Amino acid sequence: MTDIIHFNQVGYRYPGGKDVLSDVTFSLGRGEMAFVTGSSGAGKTTLLRLVGLLCKPTRGQVMVDDVNLASLKGGDIAPFRQRIGMVFQNFNLLYDRTVFDNVALPLVIRGFAYSDVQRRVRAALDAVGLLNREKSSPLTLSGGEQQRVGIARAIVSKPALILADEPTGNLDPEMSKEVMKLFERFNQVGVSVLIATHALHLIVHMPHRIIHLDGGKITARRPRTPAMNDLPPFPGEDLRGR
């Protein structure tokens, strides 16, 4: 399996501040799904921001989809981001547009014909179970539905990689499970997925790799495993009891 993400000795320090990430080295294979866990301030979001080119590492090298991100300059960043689907804790939807228009935006940006946009947006909305809400305003949707709109927007242009930063942070437990299942479904059709979350109880039953961060360093890794019984314990976390 070739890697879609490769971090090599990556560090990030806020200007004039402390290290947020130190010597982080890990890879995410193509078609793999993995979680980045850790408490608040552990560096999960920063790690995802580095992948999405929302910030640049102060040390080390980040490769995404065979591109060394350090080589990308101003005009290259937008086309690069078009290759990634991003899902956020606060949904980041445009509330003056309909659900359809929100999901269509990545395709409109890339310049698809309107007939293709319609077809693909409906397919994406169907995939997240919101086809009947395409004309609604996101304001009329529940948190879970809004997050599903965000996911539909992330997958509509068929990215090779989906990044999700605390996608269940604003959702109730039932809806959180639904959202995680959606990510698994997209992973099953070959999309690589990297999710930052502190909701260990949601992912502990899922047979995917976990990268645990603490103080900006990887302190534990759980390999991809088919059964929960094989899970090794995480430092300071009683995963099985949740």
Place this chain on the structure above:
Amino acid sequence: MAADQAESNLQVQPLPLMKRLTQEHTRVFFFSLGKLGRNPVGTLLTALVIGVALALPAGMHVLTQNLSKISYSWQDSLQLSLFLKDSVSSERGAALAREIRDRPGVQATRYVSREQSLAEFRSQSGFGEALDVLQDNPLPAVIAVTPERGRNKLQVEVLLGELTRLPEVDLAKLDQKWLERLYAILGIIDRAVFIVGLLLGIAVVVTVGNTIRLDIEARREEISVMKLIGAPDSFIRRPFLYTGFWYGLAGSVFALVLVLAGTLALSGPSETLASLYDSTFTLSGLSFGSSLLLLLTGIVLGWIGAWITVWRHLAHIQPQ
């Protein structure tokens, strides 16, 4: 399965560049218009401010055009007076007037002999009795030369110089001081129109720029989201540039209406005034070409205002 359906639908490629640009510009053209339409009061007020700013120099331009028209018609009464030497006979004077009439740049000549000059002076000046005291006729023969219509000041001065050098001519005079003064005033007004136009053009750019800046601030989050999902700056910039275009267009249409209304309001009184001077002068509004130029100026200024603002502010908005 829905995901499989999505999979099969995701094989489509983006449109070729030209088709994509056409589709995108058409979309943004109407999208930005719709956005303005959702805030009609604010849009109208901004367009009205731009309209007033554009109407002032446009109105002054109309004024100078009409004054030029008046001065042009007054040029018909412009005459050169050639005072002939006393030694020139009446026959030679009349012949000289005919020779001068055949010169290029001359529309008409009129020879006035010494006797005619005296008779005219006697009848028009009111000093007829005073002339009886004089033993000799002190007045010279005169050839009144009317330059060809449309000759400018320089051409008339060249003609004056040529006629001055004729051996029969004692003194040549062009009574154009009043016209020179009018031209000077028109020159000042022209310059004033340029300066006022320049200043108000800057005001239009600033007005549009400030409106767009507020729009950018209001849509900061939207811009941030767009950048997050990979929208290039050109994509984000486009709706704002079209907004500037619409403001400029609406403002210049307002300006056209204001100038037209002003022209209509002043045409009656100006014609009344002209009739008192036995003139058929009618006030003209903006020509088709000038109207087109005004529309174009408004659009370009609106676009420039939007472009400067977007260029300055867009780079500061980074996705979080």
